[in-house]
Amino acid sequence: MTHIRRGLWAGLLAGLLLAMLNFVTDGTPGRTLPDVLHWFGITITDPTLSRFGGFFLLIILGGIAGIIFGIVQGKRIITISQALLSGLVLGLVWWVIFSLLANIMNHSSSPLNLQFGMFLATFPIDLLFGMVLGSIYYQLQDQPSLTAT
Amino acid sequence: MSVSSSANDRKQMAVTRSEETGITTPLTLSERSITGFALIRIFVGYLWFQQLFWKMPPDFAGLYSYIIRESQHTIIPGYGYILQHTFLTGCTSLYTTTGCTLYVPLAAGVWTAELIVALSLMFGLFTRFGAILGSVLAVQLYVGLAYTEWIWTYGMLVLLCLALATIPAGRRLGFDQWFAPRLQAAAHSNPLARFVSWFA
Numbered sequence: 342m343t344h345i346r347r348g349l350w351a352g353l354l355a356g357l358l359l360a361m362l363n364f365v366t367d368g369t370p371g372r373t374l375p376d377v378l379h380w381f382g383i384t385i386t387d388p389t390l391s392r393f394g395g396f397f398l399l400i401i402l403g404g405i406a407g408i409i410f411g412i413v414q415g416k417r418i419i420t421i422s423q424a425l426l427s428g429l430v431l432g433l434v435w436w437v438i439f440s441l442l443a444n445i446m447n448h449s450s451s452p453l454n455l456q457f458g459m460f461l462a463t464f465p466i467d468l469l470f471g472m473v474l475g476s477i478y479y480q481l482q483d484q485p486s487l488t489a490t
Numbered sequence: 491m492s493v494s495s496s497a498n499d500r501k502q503m504a505v506t507r508s509e510e511t512g513i514t515t516p517l518t519l520s521e522r523s524i525t526g527f528a529l530i531r532i533f534v535g536y537l538w539f540q541q542l543f544w545k546m547p548p549d550f551a552g553l554y555s556y557i558i559r560e561s562q563h564t565i566i567p568g569y570g571y572i573l574q575h576t577f578l579t580g581c582t583s584l585y586t587t588t589g590c591t592l593y594v595p596l597a598a599g600v601w602t603a604e605l606i607v608a609l610s611l612m613f614g615l616f617t618r619f620g621a622i623l624g625s626v627l628a629v630q631l632y633v634g635l636a637y638t639e640w641i642w643t644y645g646m647l648v649l650l651c652l653a654l655a656t657i658p659a660g661r662r663l664g665f666d667q668w669f670a671p672r673l674q675a676a677a678h679s680n681p682l683a684r685f686v687s688w689f690a
Contacts (some may be wrong), residue, residue, distance in 0.1 A: 352605070358532070360531070362532075362536055365536070366540070367540055367544075372684075386646075419665055421668050422668050425665060425668060457546075458546055461542065462543065465539070465613075466539075467614060468613075469612050471615060473532075473663050476662070476663045476667065477663070480525075480662070
């Protein structure tokens with residue numbers, strides 16, 4: 342259970358970072374956060390509530406991704422290179438699901454229609470999310486309070 | 491006298507002695523401090539990252555009006571002349587890049603440099619190199635645009651990047667955590683690794 346709990350914490354913290362990055366956008370703060378609700382077909386008419394909803398949903402999704410990350414790592418102690426690499430893979434999977442597939446479902450018929458601007462806006466940030474999650478997971482291995490069962 | 495107060499006395503004496511002899515006590519960043527700096531690094535990188543989107547390739551049109559402003563309001567004499575004979579060579583309009591011969595390749599250079607700064611700082615990949623490059627770009631913005639906006643706008647950006655150049659902020663939540671010890675180990679026998687290790 343320890344590795345799953347560690348993954349959950351790492352995912353929640355990385356999700357919080359991702360939500361904060363989505364908040365400090367150019368223009369209206371958090372203007373892209375309602376998109377997170379739209380991934381699941383949820384629409385809230387009040388724009389402020391919609392942004393808050395997207396903010397917290399992103400943190401929850403981060404937590405779920407962290408749990409999956411923890412399950413994949415298992416009980417072994419991972420090195421920093423393993424943590425960073427598997428974090429990047431997680432970020433890539435996150436990008437495929439929430440940027441590429443969501444784009445296909447919402448806007449275009451083919452992944453090849455993804456514009457360069459859209460790719461640049463999403464791909465590095467999703468990889469960053471994965472890398473930070475992996476890095477936090479690695480750091481938490483040293484925390485006695487979380488490693489004790 | 492209790493044990494703790496004796497320990498405190500010894501610590502105080504050590505500090506006083508080091509002050510008297512002029513020896514600087516080495517400082518070690520705590521885990522929380524370096525993680526805090528790593529978070530600041532990510533947000534500063536994101537700051538640079540966001541600014542790529544209003545001057546996107548292939549024409550980099552968004553940058554043009556800023557180059558014009560820099561050429562008109564620079565605080566260093568002669569800098570406007572340099573811009574007019576590099577970025578603005580052949581340009582015939584104040585609003586569009588019509589006739590410009592060197593604008594697109596030079597603007598591509600600026601855009602690429604900003605992308606490198608953004609990726610370096612966000613991913614903690616040779617962070618100090620990214621921070622130094624960011625400082626250079628920010629100084630250029632300060633020179634050209636300081637008087638057209640709040641005077642400290644670009645000054646703060648220079649200071650932020652300089653601060654990140656002095657701290658190994660990529661060694662937490664970044665790739666430098668993997669690179670730095672390996673480069674430092676190789677630095678004993680390899681001069682190139684010694685040079686590169688400073689940037690991680």
